[in-house]
Amino acid sequence: MHKKAFIGIIIILILFAANVIYIGNKNLWFEAKNSYWTILHTGEGLREGTLVTLSGLNCGEVTELQPSEDNKIRVVFTIRASLTKRLTDGSFVKVLRAMMIGEKKLEVVPGPRGKKQVPENSYIPGLDLQEMTDLLSTDQLKQFTPQLERILDNVDIITSSLAKNRDMFDKIVITLDEAHLMMRAMERSFLFKASVQEVMREDLKKKEKK
Numbered sequence: 398m399h400k401k402a403f404i405g406i407i408i409i410l411i412l413f414a415a416n417v418i419y420i421g422n423k424n425l426w427f428e429a430k431n432s433y434w435t436i437l438h439t440g441e442g443l444r445e446g447t448l449v450t451l452s453g454l455n456c457g458e459v460t461e462l463q464p465s466e467d468n469k470i471r472v473v474f475t476i477r478a479s480l481t482k483r484l485t486d487g488s489f490v491k492v493l494r495a496m497m498i499g500e501k502k503l504e505v506v507p508g509p510r511g512k513k514q515v516p517e518n519s520y521i522p523g524l525d526l527q528e529m530t531d532l533l534s535t536d537q538l539k540q541f542t543p544q545l546e547r548i549l550d551n552v553d554i555i556t557s558s559l560a561k562n563r564d565m566f567d568k569i570v571i572t573l574d575e576a577h578l579m580m581r582a583m584e585r586s587f588l589f590k591a592s593v594q595e596v597m598r599e600d601l602k603k604k605e606k607k
Contacts, residue, residue, distance in 0.1 A: 430457055430475035433515070435490045435503075435523035440470035442494070442501035442526075449474045451505040456480050459503065472523065474503055484521070485512035492526035501526060 437443075440462045449457040461473035476484070487508030494501050505521070515521060 429478040431478050431481045431517040432460065432473060432475050433484070433517070433519060433521050434471060434473045435521050436465060437470045437472055437492065437523045438525045440472065443470075443472065443492070443503075447474075447500070448502040449476065449505060450502060451476065451480055451483065451507065454480075456505065472503070476505065481517070482514060483507040484515040485509060486515065487512055488515060489522040489524060491524040494526055 443459060443462060445459055445462065447459040448455060449459065456477045457475035459472060459474045461471075463471045463473075465471045472490075474490075484505070485508035489506050489508075491504050491506065492501055493504045508515075
């Protein structure tokens with residue numbers, strides 16, 4: 398009885414060790430890593446353990462976030478030692494977010510081949526992620542203000558003209574309706590290998606019956 402219990406414990410320990418090795422290899426626990434650092438304007442969305450990728454491959458993680466003397470964020474991160482030979486002069490780090498709503502990560506962009514390799518514990522330039530709210534709250538939007546005003550003015554002129562000229566409005570509606578029918582006919586002719594004219598005639602007949 399005691400022998401069976403001992404064997405069971407051994408099997409459980411072996412399975413546990415195998416899982417640890419598997420998870421460790423997947424999360425790069427047992428591979429040597431080199432540290433580097435960068436400076437970002439903000440650390441929002443970043444934390445210790447944030448994923449670091451290189452050409453889309455998981456290669457490390459953020460290990461430290463500290464404010465710098467000029468109130469920016471000093472970010473220390475690791476990269477698998479086997480990949481650090483790709484870090485040459487001209488490399489940089491940028492903050493990315495998956496699908497606009499996912500967690501942020503650091504993407505390392507390697508420099509040109511043939512350049513000098515970046516030493517361990519060195520600085521690599523960083524680029525912050527520009528969110529849509531950041532764009533709307535910065536002076537960059539002011540560059541498009543004149544164009545937006547001209548577009549709105551033109552839309553206002555067109556809508557005013559259409560309101561005064563009912564015949565023109567009706568013609569535009571008919572034209573858009575015909576364009577819609579043609580687009581649907583082209584799509585269906587592609588799917589069913591029929592001619593566009595045949596499909597359009599069928600759609601018009603269906604529309605007249607309604």
